[in-house]
Every structure is written in C-alpha cells, then in structure tokens.
Amino acid sequence: MGRIAESEWIWKDGEFIPWADAQVHVLSLAVQFGSSVFEGIRCYDTPDGPAIFRLQDHIRRLFDSCRIYRMEPVHSADDIVRACGALVDRNEIDSCYIRPTVLRGYGSAGMLPDASPTETFICCWPWGTYLGDGALEKGVDVCVSTWARPAPNTFPSFAKGAGHYNNAQLIKMEAVANGFAEAIALGPGGLVSEGSGQNLFLVHNGVLLTPPLDGTSLAGITRASIIAIAADLGIPFREVMIPREMLYTTDELFFTGTAAEVTPIRSVDRIPIRSNGIGPVTEKLQKRFMDVVHGRSPDTHGWLTRVARTTAASTR
Ligand SMILES: Cc1ncc(COP(=O)(O)O)c(C=O)c1O
Secondary structure, eight states: OOOOOOOSEEEETTEEEEGGGOOOOTTSHHHHHOOEEEOOEEEEEETTEEEEETHHHHHHHHHHHHHHTTOOOSSOHHHHHHHHHHHHHHHTOSSEEEEEEEEEOSSOOSSOOTTSOEEEEEEEEOOOOTTOTTHHHHOEEEEEOSSOOOOTTTSOTTSOBGGGHHHHHHHHHHHHHTTOSEEEEEOTTSBEEEESSOEEEEEETTEEEEOOOOSSSOOOHHHHHHHHHHHHHTOOEEEOOOBTTHHHHOSEEEEEETTTEEEEEEEETTEEOTTSSSOHHHHHHHHHHHHHHTTSSOOTTOOEEEOOOOSGGGGO
C-alpha cells in the first residue's frame, strides 16, 4: 500500500493543526488498548467540485461506535460533518479519503477510562484504488483466511473500533504473504463473513446475495448502497447464510467498501470464479455506483455532500 500521501492540515477538536503536530501520548488508552473508533469516507471529484459520499451516514456510524464503547463525543455530529467538508476545502484536495477518529487519550492507566479525555481528529489525504492498479477492472485473487472473524458479543462488529483491526491485519497480512490481494474471513460458525475491510456479495443464478449482519461483520455503507442500487436496477437481492463452498461455485463475487469501492473477485483459493473476471451483474452495479459517486449519474438517494470551496482550489 505504501506510505500515506500527507496533506497539510488535520482537524483536531475544532482547530486546524499542521499534519506533523497531530500527536498522542504513548500512554494514551488509544495506543495502549486500541481504544478509539474511526470512520473511512471517500470524497470524489465531480463536475460540481468535490463531493463526500454518504457523509452523514458515516458520521452516524462514528457516533454509534462511540455509544457502543461508552465514549462521550465532545462535538455534535453536525459539527463533525461540517469539519469534514472544511478540512477537504482547507487542504485544497479534490479527491481523497477522510478519516475521522475519536480516541481515548492520556490519563488513565487501567481499564476504566475516566481520567482519559476523548480527543477527536479528522485527517484526509489522497488515496487511489485500494486493492491495486487494475483491481476494479480485472478483479483480484483472494483466499479464505485461516483467521476467523470475532464471534458476536466479543468485539462489537457494528462499532468500527480500532482494536478490531488487529484481527483484520492478521487476515490481510496472511493473504498478502501467500500471494493474494485480500482474504475472505469466515465467522466463528464456519460460514462466510466478510473481507478484512470489505463486505462481500455473490451473484448466484441472477440473484444478488450477501451474508446477513450477524454480529461478525461491519454494517457497510457501501454494502447498503449496493443493495439500494440493485433495487433501482431491478436486480433481485437476498441476505442468506453462505457456506464456504459456495464461494467456489457461484457465478460472480465482489467486495464492497469505502476503500475497495466495488472490486470484483476473479478467484478464490486459486479456483477461478465462473464469470472469469468481472461478471455482468457486478459490472452493472459497479458502473452505477461509480457514476453516482463521480457525479455522472443523478444523485437520486441524496448521497453526495458537496464541499463548499472557500480556498484557492476553487479557482484552479
Ligand atoms: C471490517 C470492515 N467491513 C466492511 C467495511 C466496508 O464498510 P463501508 O462500506 O462502510 O466502508 C469496512 C470498511 O469500513 C470494514 O473495515
């Protein structure tokens, strides 16, 4: 993946600070115990300027993550929504990834966080195709991970908690070490759950399928968008439990996620998917998704939040 492409400013609790100044203490609970929640959001360059995809929904999920982890947000959701737009404007970027983070800072030494105030940061930086050049067109080769997703009622899967990503890193690092772009993880019951940072869809006999939100996967915002787009396009859809072997027999398979967008899968465990590359239903869904986020199709669901330009970027 390489290093982050740094931008100039980071929003920290109501102020813009230089990128290099966004620091936390090594003994903050976020560092010691992974006590932070975050979001990953994309801002796209559109003919009407930069637009942030489903910003309110992402911030709602950020606040839901805070509720689950008993973190008291210092700012209102509206303030964070406004701050995301203001940060993109301030950094004069047209297309980027936005990463709001609420973390428990320095103070407490043990499990009880009462002496560790929360700190809120928002960063943004340019970010290209997550699963590599050509992934969106050609698809990626994946494996089934030997690591399972956490069981329900262990790590709360509806919270996007930083600590949960230790599991995601194990899944991803193993996949890459074995020559795959990504992995599909099973849940504790042995049924298909999701990727390290993506939800998963199948197309089987013309029906779009995805596993239900069973407490082992994140309720992805791209997942919800694809379900809505499938309804718009008249593609039948069902949530069903998916046994591992169906990954090998299905017609089409793809990941969804803010980072991965809509990435076709072309093989699982070296077994080529029947569609042999991007399948026709995946292609239709991907095209409509990309057209909407890039402002080429009408935003009928109200998913785009335009960034008001106040900086020199507006005159470029
Ligand atoms: C574990 C996990 N699953 C699924 C997703 C996809 O969610 P979204 O579409 O909201 O980005 C992500 C990314 O945020 C994730 O980290």
